[in-house]
Amino acid sequence: MVDLEKNRKYWIAGEIETPVGKVAQVSTRLVSGDLLGSWKARWGINRMNYTVSPGLYAVGTPDQNSPVLVTANYKLTFDALRKELSDLAAWILVLDTKGINVWCAAGKGTFGTEELLVRLGKEKLAQVVSHRTLILPQLGAPGVSAHMVMQYSGFRVVYGPVRAGDIKEYIQAGLQKTPKMRAVIFNTYDRLVLTPIELVAAVRPSLMIFGLLFILNSVGIGPFGIVDLYAYIGAVLVGCFLTPLLLPWIPGRAFAWKGYLLGFIWAVLVNTLNGWPGELTYSWLRSIGYLLVLPPTAAFLAMNFTGASTYTSLSGVLKEMRIAVPAIVVSIVSGVVLILVNNLIGS
Numbered sequence: 001m002v003d004l005e006k007n008r009k010y011w012i013a014g015e016i017e018t019p020v021g022k023v024a025q026v027s028t029r030l031v032s033g034d035l036l037g038s039w040k041a042r043w044g045i046n047r048m049n050y051t052v053s054p055g056l057y058a059v060g061t062p063d064q065n066s067p068v069l070v071t072a073n074y075k076l077t078f079d080a081l082r083k084e085l086s087d088l089a090a091w092i093l094v095l096d097t098k099g100i101n102v103w104c105a106a107g108k109g110t111f112g113t114e115e116l117l118v119r120l121g122k123e124k125l126a127q128v129v130s131h132r133t134l135i136l137p138q139l140g141a142p143g144v145s146a147h148m149v150m151q152y153s154g155f156r157v158v159y160g161p162v163r164a165g166d167i168k169e170y171i172q173a174g175l176q177k178t179p180k181m182r183a184v185i186f187n188t189y190d191r192l193v194l195t196p197i198e199l200v201a202a203v204r205p206s207l208m209i210f211g212l213l214f215i216l217n218s219v220g221i222g223p224f225g226i227v228d229l230y231a232y233i234g235a236v237l238v239g240c241f242l243t244p245l246l247l248p249w250i251p252g253r254a255f256a257w258k259g260y261l262l263g264f265i266w267a268v269l270v271n272t273l274n275g276w277p278g279e280l281t282y283s284w285l286r287s288i289g290y291l292l293v294l295p296p297t298a299a300f301l302a303m304n305f306t307g308a309s310t311y312t313s314l315s316g317v318l319k320e321m322r323i324a325v326p327a328i329v330v331s332i333v334s335g336v337v338l339i340l341v342n343n344l345i346g347s
Contacts, residue, residue: 009052011082016058020124025058028086034079041076042193044200047099050075054096056123060089064130067171069160070116071137072097072105080164088168091129095119106143113145120153135160135167135175138182191244194305198240202301206236221343227282231270235294238262239301247305256324259302263295270294285342292335296328 010033014025041050051073059082068091071081078094095115097105105111116134120126136144138159146157161170161181170181209232213224243250243259250258267290274281303324306317 011079016061019127023056023058023091023128025061026082026092028059028082028084030079030083038076038079043196047197049099051099052078052094054094054119056125056128057092057094058090059085059092060087062089062091064128066090066129067135068093068125068129068133069135069167070095070140072100072102072111072140074099074101074105077101081167084164084167088171090171091125093119093123093125093134102137103139106140109143111140112143113148116144116149117152120155126154132156133158133175135171137164138162139184188245191247195241195244198244198301198305199236201304202236202240206232216343221340223343227270227274231267231290231294232297234266234270235263235297236301238266239298240305243298243302244305254303254320254324255306256299256303256320256328260295260299262302263298264291266298267291267294283342285338289335289339289342292331292338294335296331296335299324300328 010031011027012024013027015022016025017023037050041047052075054073066089069081069085070093071077073094073096078092081092095105095111096119097110097115100108100110102111126132132155134149134155134157136157136159139162141159144157149155149157158175160167160175161177162184163181166181170177210229213222213228216222217224239259239262243255243262246262247255247258250261252258252261268276270290271280271287274287276287280287303320306320
């Protein structure tokens with residue numbers, strides 16, 4: 001059971017009595033604290049601590065016949081579910097997914113059979129409800145073996161809609177899904193809200209790179225100036241923002257390839273802005289260096305987005321990485337060598 005005093009939060013509206021003790025009753029209305037926390041998590045601020053305590057929660061005043069919804073303890077996921085349950089009486093069983101959403105936790109194993117069985121035992125759910133049905137999100141299916149849950153707990157697993165927004169209609173329809181409820185949609189907005197965390201992840205290595213360039217300038221292996229600055233920042237934006245945004249419309253399947261294509265266009269644009277194909281403001285050696293460095297930089301950052309996308313599978317990601325990472329390393333190293341040689345010879 002959740003320790004109500006220790007875990008008292010603004011989104012807990014009260015508590016109800018059950019055969020196994022008191023259960024926290026949660027609000028279905030999101031307030032300013034929820035919205036601020038969501039914004040901070042999107043930008044990577046205290047992201048891994050944005051969680052709720054695993055355990056059993058109540059929405060409304062559920063009884064022994066009320067449905068049981070299973071979710072992750074990432075608060076964004078928890079909030080997405082509870083806000084759709086207004087005017088319903090239901091139980092929410094929160095698994096300990098280590099602060100990871102359902103889709104990713106199912107792949108990592110934290111939203112899985114073992115954790116579900118452990119949580120059913122700890123919360124003594126069999127004493128709280130008279131039925132034996134658990135409603136899991138469809139995106140959690142890869143991590144849970146339904147027949148093992150039935151074998152060891154007696155609870156039947158059914159998979160609800162992909163999106164929490166359909167859960168009320170699904171319950172009211174007697175746990176029947178429409179084709180729309182089964183469809184996995186990863187639209188422009190879904191991709192856009194995931195880009196801030198990608199940009200934040202790129203900040204630390206970028207600061208290290210800027211520091212290295214400053215040192216190289218200081219010892220005379222420069223100059224690295226404004227062109228290098230906006231060329232690199234542009235490649236970061238292409239990989240972390242533009243590629244996810246335009247993902248379905250960029251040719252090819254591999255994320256690294258999509259990032260590379262846009263990165264190559266950006267590298268050509270950088271050279272064009274500096275005089276290509278006529279009189280360049282820097283040497284041809286440096287322009288070739290940009291063509292070798294900027295596209296794979298964007299490709300690597302775009303490839304990181306595979307973990308946030310429903311377009312990929314674990315085996316597909318591993319295959320892409322085996323092919324793309326060596327090519328990215330070779331290209332970047334070659335480009336950096338050309339640029340350093342260009343600086344050393346003073347062209």
